[in-house]
Amino acid sequence: MKLFTAQQIRDWDSYTMQEEPIASIDLMERAATACVDWLQHRFPKQEFYTIFCGKGNNGGDGLAIARLLMARNCSVTVYIPESGQQGSYDFQANLERLNQVYPEVIQFIETPEELPLVATGNIIIDAILGTGINRPATGFTAALFDYINSLSNIVVAIDMPSGLYADKAGDNNPVIEADHTLSFQGYKRALLMADNAGAVGEVHVLPIGLDPDYYNQTNTPFEVIDAALIATIYKPRLRFAHKGNYGHGLVIAGSYGKNGAAVLACRAAVRSGIGLLTCYTQDSGYIVLQTSVPEAMLITDPDPDHITELQLDTTPYRAVGIGPGIGTQPATIKAVYQLLQQYRQPMVIDADALNILAKHPDWYDLIPSGSILTPHPKEFERLFGATTNNFTQQQLALEKAQLLNCIIIVKGHHSFIATPAGKGFYNTTGNAGMATGGSGDVLTGLLTGILAQGYTPEDAAIFGVYLHGLAGDLAAAANSMEAMTAGDIIEYLGQSFQQIGRYGRSI
Ligand SMILES: NC(=O)C1=CN([C@@H]2O[C@H](COP(=O)(O)OP(=O)(O)OC[C@H]3O[C@@H](n4cnc5c(N)ncnc54)[C@H](OP(=O)(O)O)[C@@H]3O)[C@@H](O)[C@H]2O)[C@@H](O)CC1
Ligand SMILES: Nc1ncnc2c1ncn2[C@@H]1O[C@H](COP(=O)(O)OP(=O)(O)O)[C@@H](O)[C@H]1O
């Protein structure tokens, strides 16, 4: 799903109004109806709502929502901060409509003394500012945000939490802290950023019937990974296939006390569809690996505790994954350097292999083109330096992806995949149950396995991250976020592949 800027969304509105055609007030009614349907589906017993409306179209949505909720037997109070300015055309039209049927629900407020008491059970609707925000909220608007944020009521933001910019960072500007954000038609980038987690709450995308032609014709560097994209990437198994068709991968992982990282990476790799897998680990990992992952072949380092030198020819492997649990011993550092010198095909670089790289920036040029780097935000910072917010972090990821001709996956709740061609993909599968040791090792094994099967590095990254998150979601549904383990993610890869296999048939 393409991610549009606030300006592109405005253009999409105009295009739809002209082509469908539909009057802007009717489009607003459609958006408001989608919100009310969502509210009644999510909170079927809820009766009382307090709605704060600004004087732009976001406020117009709020007024239409108020009228529709009243018509569905809810009880609503609307507060409009009085700025002294005329509202937008559709705000005024909706004010008139509401005034005609339920004049008693409308109240204007001008000073902090007029901030209303909100009963604890009321749901607050934030329709103060949407994508039209062009400066930080100050004065009474900022005081209103503070007041709403101080209440314990559930807050549902319409389109955007008020105060948040859709396409840029806000420098700690005042924002509404919503529990739910109902974003029209698609996501905005700000809604996907960890920096804004406290403001956006859970994000729900509500289709409002904007014209698909605009969507198809309009280019954007950013996309959310969705089922439609995954269906175009996934390669179903060939009926007459033999294991040679699906590549031979090598996972270099583990050290004394961290056999688990190697086990998790290898178990994920052998469940990725890979033809053959070899693991390279320290000598003391022999029995552990052979017992826990009998499907994988094993080559051990002469050192009992660490990977010290790569006593194998890496060239026959179609993909190599390195990093989980390897540590940063001087001898291991040499082994990483040796691999970078001898292996020229795309590899997956994770964990301590990234930490080692970060200490040797002069080795960056040795990273084979098309490699996939999987830093979490701290590793990203070690590799490429500190950034002030997620927008600058992602911009830096795009610049480095281009410079190194690599894919960079900045891992997180919505992992961000930066490609050398300047595209950025956000993942929406996965959950906080995956914030547990070993989840990243699983991803490394999975990516190595997918890359070995001949997927392009970009496709492997998109597919692998999505699949990993989907398996995490199924694991959480079965075991709870608390009790699920990284190993459970691997157990649910099977069901995830089955689900993905159905996408192609249903789209
Ligand atoms: N396809 C869709 O998505 C659809 C979208 N729709 C809805 O339209 C919304 C966008 O509406 P919008 O353009 O009227 O802007 P909105 O956010 O209401 O702001 C209004 C005005 O506030 C002002 N202002 C700016 N910053 C400020 C500040 N810090 N503090 C105080 N004031 C500030 C600024 O005016 P200025 O003061 O600069 O003249 C600005 O123009 C969108 O989010 C969605 O809810 C649906 O109705 C239909 C389909
Ligand atoms: N809250 C979350 N929501 C979605 N995915 C998450 C969340 N927390 C972690 N993950 C995923 O789990 C993995 C964790 O990787 P990493 O931090 O390297 O863990 P480890 O080093 O313990 O293996 C990443 O793929 C990340 O995207």
Ligand SMILES: [K+]
């Ligand atoms: K809002």
